[in-house]
Amino acid sequence: MASASFLHITKQFPAGDVAVHDLCLEVADGEFMVIVGPSGCGKSTVLRLLAGVENMTEGVIKIDGRVVNDVPPRNRDVSMVFQNYALYPHMSVFDNMSFGLRMQGFARPVIEERVRRAARALGLGDLLERKPPELSGGEQQRVALGRAIVKDPRVYLFDEPLSSIDARLRAELRVDLKRIQKGLGTTSIYVTHDQVEAMTMGDRIAVMKDGVLQQVAPPGEIYDHPANVFVAGFIGAPAMNLIPVTVSGRLVKGSAIEVEVPRACGVDRAVLGIRPEALSESPSPRVPSLEMKIDLAERVGRDQFIYGTAGDDGIVARIDAGIQVSRGDRIRLGFDVRDIHLFDAHSGQALSP
Ligand SMILES: Nc1ncnc2c1ncn2[C@@H]1O[C@H](COP(=O)(O)OP(=O)(O)OP(=O)(O)O)[C@@H](O)[C@H]1O
Numbered sequence: 194m195a196s197a198s199f200l201h202i203t204k205q206f207p208a209g210d211v212a213v214h215d216l217c218l219e220v221a222d223g224e225f226m227v228i229v230g231p232s233g234c235g236k237s238t239v240l241r242l243l244a245g246v247e248n249m250t251e252g253v254i255k256i257d258g259r260v261v262n263d264v265p266p267r268n269r270d271v272s273m274v275f276q277n278y279a280l281y282p283h284m285s286v287f288d289n290m291s292f293g294l295r296m297q298g299f300a301r302p303v304i305e306e307r308v309r310r311a312a313r314a315l316g317l318g319d320l321l322e323r324k325p326p327e328l329s330g331g332e333q334q335r336v337a338l339g340r341a342i343v344k345d346p347r348v349y350l351f352d353e354p355l356s357s358i359d360a361r362l363r364a365e366l367r368v369d370l371k372r373i374q375k376g377l378g379t380t381s382i383y384v385t386h387d388q389v390e391a392m393t394m395g396d397r398i399a400v401m402k403d404g405v406l407q408q409v410a411p412p413g414e415i416y417d418h419p420a421n422v423f424v425a426g427f428i429g430a431p432a433m434n435l436i437p438v439t440v441s442g443r444l445v446k447g448s449a450i451e452v453e454v455p456r457a458c459g460v461d462r463a464v465l466g467i468r469p470e471a472l473s474e475s476p477s478p479r480v481p482s483l484e485m486k487i488d489l490a491e492r493v494g495r496d497q498f499i500y501g502t503a504g505d506d507g508i509v510a511r512i513d514a515g516i517q518v519s520r521g522d523r524i525r526l527g528f529d530v531r532d533i534h535l536f537d538a539h540s541g542q543a544l545s546p
Pocket residue numbers: 206207208210211212230231232233234235236237238239386
């Protein structure tokens with residue numbers, strides 16, 4: 194077990210692309226850190242730099258307090274699981290999982306013990322004699338996870354390891370993987386572009402965009418206090434409503450919304466954010482509200498998401514599934530002023546209303 198530190202890491206590829214820009218990130222011993230962000234934002238590059246399979250342009254990486262910049266990958270004692278895992282098709286599950294340990298010269302009883310324990314945790318106990326072509330895609334991916342787990346490294350690196358698995362199994366494996374990691378207590382960095390995975394698995398979440406770290410915080414804090422407009426729009430589904438507004442003193446005005454905020458925030462133009470789940474369909478006359486014209490209603494279990502417009506702005510709201518609505522209806526949606534977020538219109542940074 195170990196901590197991992199990225200200190201002012203920049204990675205520029207010869208082609209000129211800056212994949213990671215001045216990244217500072219501390220992953221604590223035993224922590225499950227999730228790196229999330231859109232495709233191409235530099236997530237895999239961060240993992241590859243820690244694994245040592247890519248060299249950085251600038252900065253220092255430490256594992257357990259020790260600088261590893263010049264330590265070759267095989268001596269870094271990290272274990273990486275990729276999205277596109279490759280198993281040896283002619284070898285049994287047991288042999289696939291134990292391959293690395295055998296190469297490292299571990300004694301047979303140690304190998305047996307570690308493989309059986311990991312196989313049990315991953316629900317592969319009865320499949321150890323099978324070969325990969327006799328397994329489902331999800332089972333194969335679990336073997337790939339098992340192969341990383343048995344190595345008992347100081348840090349696990351997971352690069353979208355569940356993305357090729359169907360939705361239901363993915364939800365199960367998410368829980369399994371988190372439980373295994375907590376059981377072993379191994380420091381882990383998990384990359385995904387799926388914000389649901391990030392929110393459910395991470396002790397903390399690091400949100401990246403265009404090679405730049407936007408915010409690092411526990412899931413609840415990211416959700417409640419996004420640091421900027423990008424994080425606000427990226428985390429949460431459906432996404433937070435983001436409405437351009439003008440501000441004068443404590444009065445905030447949009448095309449179909451008017452709110453008085455507790456404190457003036459010193460800008461004249463801002464973006465007001467309100468989550469779909471913070472809008473309610475039966476507002477008391479005392480709370481601020483907006484009138485929405487409905488284009489589409491989508492029912493998901495007990496919830497119903499309605500999509501439409503208020504003034505010039507597209508709006509999404511979550512309302513009770515029991516309410517009958519149809520296209521063209523108008524509905525008044527209220528909200529608590531404490532649920533709104535304000536962001537600077539120019540910098541995108543959060544303001545505290
Ligand atoms: N070998 C390379 N040479 C040049 N540019 C590269 C190289 N590898 C990655 N990049 C660029 O660096 C940026 C970050 O790539 P990276 O693979 O880290 O993104 P990612 O966040 O993992 O994306 P995805 O979610 O699609 O896997 C991208 O713009 C990519 O095109």
